[in-house]
């Protein structure tokens with residue numbers, strides 16, 4: 190299987206975390222987002238949304254990081270990330286959709302404003318945008334922190350796809366100046382994730 194990705198993309202990292210955790214080998218193809226390779230006709234054929242990650246499995250093409258995570262978990266011999274019951278699966282989906290809708294968009298803005306914008310030569314941070322995204326981020330973290338109180342993992346008693354989905358964008362916490370240390374439950378849970386082999390083997394320097 191082949192994964193089109195970018196090393197600074199937390200959406201890509203989400204998929205790499207699952208592949209590492211489950212021992213699934215992936216051929217990695219870098220799409221240079223800074224040079225606009227995601228907008229070239231061959232890549233747009235794979236993903237008309239001009240985004241990484243994209244998985245290619247023997248002619249089958251799948252985009253959207255959360256869907257790729259679920260696909261890999263279903264295919265793997267190692268079933269530890271595959272939720273067993275309907276309610277466990279629904280819980281995992283709930284938190285993955287929540288991440289895509291609430292947490293990740295706020296982090297993407299903060300990452301862009303505080304870090305990527307400068308790398309892309311697109312000027313300084315826009316303070317109004319930062320303030321707006323910070324408020325969204327804090328609101329999402331309040332929900333997450335309350336959920337993690339008294340829990341080791343997001344869903345049930347072991348690591349799930351939801352943990353990896355949510356942790357991936359938080360990995361940009363330094364670069365994106367994410368105020369997560371103030372959220373004690375998130376910080377405790379995040380340290381557990383950072384200790385995992387799959388996390389350490391997918392690190393990109395700033396975490």
Ligand SMILES: N[C@@H](CCC(=O)N[C@@H](CS)C(=O)NCC(=O)O)C(=O)O
Pocket residue numbers: 197198199200201222227238239240241242252253254255
């Ligand atoms: N919902 C998509 C979002 C993917 C996404 O935002 N990818 C970013 C990198 S993290 C990207 O490729 N951006 C380039 C662009 O939008 O042109 C997913 O979860 O896979």
